[in-house]
Amino acid sequence: MGTRVISFYDNFKCLASNCPNTCCRGWKISIDDETVRRYNKEEGxxxxxxxxxxxxxxxxxxxxxxxxxxxxxxxxxCRLELQGRKDLMPQVCRVYPRRSIRIGDDMEVTFELSCPMSARLFIENLDNIYLKEHEEDDIDPVWIQDMFNEKYYRDILYIRDKVIEYINSDVLLPKLLDDLYMYFRSLHNHVLSQDVDIKTLPVIVENDNDSKCSYCFYSLSIIDKVIMNDLKDGRIKFFDVLYEFSKEYNRIFGQMTAKEADYFFDEKIREMIEKYPGLHKKYKAYLSYYMYQMLFSSYESVSFYKEYLLGVVYLMIIMMTDLVDYLNGRNLQDMDRQVNNLNNCEKRLRHNVSTKKHISHRLDEEFIKENEGYKF
Structure with a gap:
């Protein structure tokens, strides 16, 4: 069995009691069936x-x-870890923040950026995001994809390599988002038809009209609802950074029309990236990292297109946290601030089942159905 891990895998070390956003608080911690059996057998x-x-x-x-x-x-x-009883820890606690998935005889391991240390390693390695071979057989798979088809698996690897190669090219983010949107939309229909070799689909259908590409992939009317409805509720007060962000966002954008907000967002993001060009690299690196995780997590459901659209929502929220900081005069080269924003966004958005479900429904109703005429 071949195991591939993310490039900075060996640099990870849990912050333990020094963690600013510990996974022991605020999370839903599921107990797997095997651990339940061990609890029931434990004596005394x-x-x-x-x-x-x-x-x-x-x-x-x-x-x-x-x-x-x-x-x-x-x-x-963790009391159980201190007692040397890792066997009594739920599987998610034993492996987090490692995200491990097995398909056939292969396994891939990345890190969840909802962990502060993982988020820091990501920010520190924007030029160094790739998968490498891992010799030791010391990682338990969290997800096992049972539907294994050798040809389909190799096709997905091929697609991912080509998509990430395009992300890592010189293409600017607005054009990149539009091109990948068209590609994953075509891929979705292509896979569902099941009548042609997947490799015959052009890898990227490039949009030649750069001038019409905007950093505002979604109308701010959608992003506003995500921030003010899906993100901003009573529980967000536990996420101090996001709570303050939502208030500051509303102060800046709250009185604008959707059209005004779209124009303002695109204009100010361009201005911000011109001043801090490293942000453009971060956004593309995030998209690349997301592709490493997304394509195989969608292996059985074939929901590549929908997962891509969700990924762009997460990316635009991360961009918005930077923009709000920029408009408030904060230093966008502050590493701790960058890590905190990314870590909290991932924890509250992508890795919150309820929030993700709400965002998915919003995309169905306000983007997919409107643009495509069908619903997932």
Missing amino acids: REGMRLRTTMTFGKEKEVRKFFGRCANETNDGL
Whole structure:
């Protein structure tokens, strides 16, 4: 079996009690079936304690007390890990932030950017995002894709390589987003038809009219609803950075019409990137990183097109956090600020099941159905 890991895999080290956004708080921590069986078999007082930390119902979760995992100590560490009982930790706790997926005999491992350390390593390695061979067999797969077809698998690898190659070219982000939109839209229809070799589809159908490409891929009317409805609710107060961001965003954009907001966003993003060209590199690197994760997580569902559209929403929210900072005169070269923005956006948007579901529905109703005439 071949294992490929993200380029900065070996540099990861958990921040433990020094983590500014610990995974022991604020998360839904699912308990896998195997760990449930171990809890039920564990004897003595520890076994009784563990069983009281599980929720009732078919889908087991770790009970939280004031938003904290029942196994978190006052020092912000995991009681089970300190006791040398990793076998009693839910699988998600043993592997996070590693995102491991197995298809056939191959496995790929990246990191979830919802982890502060992963987000920092990503920001520090924008020029160095790729997969490399991993010799040791020490990683458990979290996702196993059962529907394995050798030809289909090789086609997806081929597509991903070509898409990432295009992302890493000199193409500017507005044109890139439009070109990939047309490509994944064609790919979706092509895969569903199942009548032609996937490699016969042109890898990228380039848009020759650069002048009409905007950084505002979606109308700000959609992004505004994501920020003010899907993102800004009572729970966001636990995410101090995003709570302040939503208030500052509303102060800047709240009185604009959708057309005014679209023009202002595109104009100011261009101005910001001209002053901080490294941001353009970050946005393209994020898109490249997302492709490494997205194409295989969509392997069975064949939802490449929808996942791409979701990825552009996440990217535009990250761009908006930078823009709000820029318009407020903050230093966009502040590494800690960049890491914090990225980490919180990923945690609150991409890795929040409820929020992702709301955004997906919004895209169905306000973008896909309007532009394509069909619904996922």
